[in-house]
Amino acid sequence: MGILATALKKFHGGVHPKEYKELSRHCAIEELPMPKRLYVPMHQHIGAPSDPCVEPGTQVFKGQLIGEPNGFVSAPVHAPTSGTIQGIEEHVSGHPSGLTMPCAVLIPDGNDQWHPELKGLEDPYNADPQAIRDKVRESGVVGLGGATFPSFIKLSPPQGKVAELLIINGVECEPYLTCDARLMEEHSQEIIDGIRIMLQALQTKQCVIAIEDNKPGAIQAMRRAAQETKNVQVVSLPVMYPQGAEKQLIEVLIHRQVPSGCLPIDVGVIVHNVATALAVREAVLFGHPLVHRVVTVTGLGIARPANLNVPVGTPAQDLIDHCGGLKNGVKKVVMGGPMMGVALGDLQAPVVKGTSGLLAMLARETVQEPEQPCIRCGNCLQACPVQLTPCEMAWRAKHDLIDQLDAVHLMDCIECGSCAYVCPSHIPLVHYFRYGKLAMAAKKHDKDKAELTRQRNQAKQARAEAEKAEKERKKEEMRLASEARKKAAAASQAGESAPAKPVPTSKPAAEESAP
Amino acid sequence: MSSTTLLTPSSPHVHGGLSIPVIMKTVIWALLPAAAMGVMVFGWSALFVMIITTLACVVTERLFNAVRHRASTLGDQSAALTGLLLAMPLPPNTPWWICVIGGGFAILMGKQLYGGLGYNMFNPALIARVFLLVSFPVQMTSWPAPAPLLSDKALSFAEGLATIISAPFNTPELLDALASATPLGQYRMEVSLGHTVREALGGSYGFDLFSAAGGMIKGSLGETSAILLLAGGIYLLRKRIITWHIPISMLAGTLLPAIIFWYTDPTKYPDPLFHLFTGGLIIGAFFMATDMVTSPVTPVGQIIFGLGCGLLTYLIRTWGGYPEGVSFAIVIMNAAVPLIDQYSRPVIYGKAKTHA
């Protein structure tokens, strides 16, 4: 039935890192006590940053708009709790650079009071798809699997394209993380509600919830919750990283690849994360914007691993303190999963909509050996889920052969880290790819800018020339005009007193005629 | 507690634990049974050959590091592996100075002058073996008959050492006395004289496949025990150090033409099992051609490479100027690796033509 294949297909490559999920698998989701201060970044999604729309000193309700979306691919930012906006300040972000970005600083008042005007849709399961999309859009819902792409776009199939299948991604293939697993175990019915709303928005009849088989509790809970609902089925997948990557998951389930440069909708599929389904439910049923999320705080370096429900904007330090602090010998604190997350240099970096985990890693979990020369073992080719040639890509990036990077398809790399995970030479392949991608972008930018510069310079020169020509023309005109005038004067004089006199004598003539 | 500065490198933050020394050590382990068998079959001298080549490689590597003011690269274990791999195809009574020259050449010319591990174009052990073969043809093709340890033919420990150490620099006559042909050499010589394969290998030469597979034949000290080498190769496959692509395609590259020609004329062309169990085909397919640095990285490229190695081996064995062609075949194919890699890159996700 439908495009969902009856059997699972193995995607190419992949790795199976030590899971460490047992650290937090059994930790039920708990609420983090309200932090003293929230730093809500204005850019928590793919697309343009939001524009802050509150003045310092404003009293805000929970869920009140504080950042307006800037363009189509953007998302609004809402106050995660009620309180006072202290200001819009530069604050350190969970960006690999460790640089700051504008954040709304919010002092919670402790009441955690929702904005009174927030309302859900009536009859959400049969609502107009556009109304659902608008609700999702204005609630700032973005993909919670980590990509943070605005969700309403993925609920709006383009003209002429039909979403035959909705895939709900509960794979959670990153090691350590258990937040999605816990959500599925504890909120299975709510997730199904969200799925029904999504199906209505997409006008899609079929949905599959994909979960890796290391989460038996989640599979069981979701199966039970899905019993009531037609056309929603739960599929258990063998564990393999990066199975949760959108395109790889699609290949596993429908045996078709998304053509390079295309979107899943081009093969009739839409993929959303389980946590996104929950956020859609909150938005459509109650009008509650996305202002908090579940974060797995774990790692061998944390005293008490936990799954915490956290307001967006909470500094990482607050989560760590709540979990008993860091143990001695922590080498890294990673925001996200161990394969793709960002290592934080400053624990004041706030939780954002896309933050799935906070890992405190000891030296023995995160081996960082010095880079050795590539011995061309080919393990990276075997591990790459995109069937790239990582060693050659890294070699080209390393030697700044930027023009050759396109030929080895660097831009198709999803930065999953599988190649670096298996590399016996400990080459930081993903690091090279990131360097190479930015170098490619910079080169293109430089080229475009040079072209623009050339055009503007030519335009300026042309204008200068035109102005000069215009001046010349004016001068010439004036000259001609004055000549003509003189001629006319001479002629009139001649008319009065013929025959014509030579020009030099015109002056006295004029004098004569003046009075 | 968070007073120590946190590291902020690029993801991924975990690693599978594989490293260059682990790979090299695993390959050495996989070679050791066959090497031990070499000592059992040919006596103590085989052990000394292995020790001398390995020492020569390790010392050369360290000296080169020192000359270039580089940190020692002995830790990656690749020099030791090169030494052992170099010893395997040598005659069990190779004079010590040939072992030293071979080891030095392998590391210096075969690897370090290219820039060290990872940059060399040719398999260092094989390029050294080819160098020795063309430089010292007499010593390199003087094959003593098996003299198993504990048998009455066996030389004592001291005698074995003496064979290697006291080997004069220039007395091919003496070595001639010891010399007799390997099965491959015997076959080529006799067939070129107009005899059939059966006449060449049967009768007084007394070749039988069973002892060939077990290693009880004349030949190089570590190449003869086909069964143990095969076991080592399977161990490497199981450990995922190598993939099936190169060994299987190389064996196919030799065995397929062997089957075809044997089928057309069994009197002139020996059967495929003869090709499989004599000479260095198995060690070549599982240990030499699979050298990571000098073989293609793409799966398709590895198959092309393996087939090329196998085919060239058969060509050289059957019509070439040397009775054995594994080393030459692999070295020739090594040179083609960049080209093969360039044109055998896999089709990436989403670029396949099968899409609607």
Place this chain on the structure above:
Amino acid sequence: MIEAVLSMGGMALLAGLGLGYAAIKFHVEGNPVVESLEAALPATNCGNCGFPGCHAYAEALASGEKVAISLCSPGGSEAMQSIAAILGVDPVAMETDQGPRVAMIHEEKCIGCTACIKACPVDAIVGANKQSHTVIADMCTDCEACVEPCPVDCIEMVPVPDSIYNWKWDKPAGPQVTIH
């Protein structure tokens, strides 16, 4: 003997004809080196190099005279590297390479004289008479042409500030082999 002379002579003749034909057939208008050099320069014609425009600098470089390859300040070390590659010479150190900068007008000091607007080769400064001017930072090519003409010295070249939007991963250091 005769045959040898004839055959060699014939071959020489053929080769000569071939070369002559190729010279006409594949004749290239203009100097391709100058063109590629010009493409490597930022085309602002700012004159910082001391030549009247990018084309003149490219011609001077291509002429083989001793002209430094590091004179283009808007192009920075990138342009210098490209020039070095085209001319087949070793890259040199840039005389002043402070990284990318943009012109910034201290608007409280600006008197609105439009001198800088006229000087800017790429129209990256906007403003009207007697109104404070401002720089379109994205358009500015770091050529400094506007700094000199300003009568009140209110234009300053400031480094482009670091932000998460222009931040780049540094290149990994690679295998460390030398002993320190």
